[in-house]
Amino acid sequence: MAKQQRLAARTYVVRGRVQGVGYRYFAQAWAADIGVTGWARNRDDGNVEIYASGTPAQLDEFAGRLRQGPRSADVRGVEEMEAALLQSDGFTIRH
Numbered sequence: 001m002a003k004q005q006r007l008a009a010r011t012y013v014v015r016g017r018v019q020g021v022g023y024r025y026f027a028q029a030w031a032a033d034i035g036v037t038g039w040a041r042n043r044d045d046g047n048v049e050i051y052a053s054g055t056p057a058q059l060d061e062f063a064g065r066l067r068q069g070p071r072s073a074d075v076r077g078v079e080e081m082e083a084a085l086l087q088s089d090g091f092t093i094r095h
Contacts, residue, residue: 009038009053009083012066016076018048024093026070031091036062041094053088 014023024040027050031038036059038052052062069075 005055007053007085008056008059009051009085010059010063011081011083012050012052012063013043013079014048014050014066014069014075015078016069017074018069019046021072022070023048023073026073027066028091028093030062030065034058034062034065037088037091039088039092039094051083051086051088052091053083053085 019042024042027040027048030036031052034054036052036054038050040048040050043049050066052059054062063078063080067075067078
C-alpha cells in the first residue's frame with residue numbers, strides 16, 4: 001500500500017508591486033498545476049495574502065513560484081508562516 005503524504009498549510013504575504021498585475025490569478029494557476037488548495041486575496045496595505053495547503057514538497061514548490069510572480073509583478077519579498085490545516089477544495093480568489 002502506498003504511503004499517504006502528510007498535508008501541511010502555510011500562509012504567505014507577498015510584498016512589492018503585486019496588486020493590479022494579475023498576481024492572484026498567477027497564484028491560482030500555479031496552485032492548480034501543482035495540486036495545492038487554498039485562496040489568494042488583496043490586502044488593504046497593497047500586499048497579497050495567500051493561504052495554501054498541500055504536501056510540504058508541493059508547498060515548497062509553490063513558494064518558489066510565488067517569489068517569482070508573473071512577469072508584470074515586482075516581488076520584493078514573501079513572508080511565509082505555518083498555518084492551521086483547513087478544509088479547502090480547489091484554489092479561489094477572494095475579493
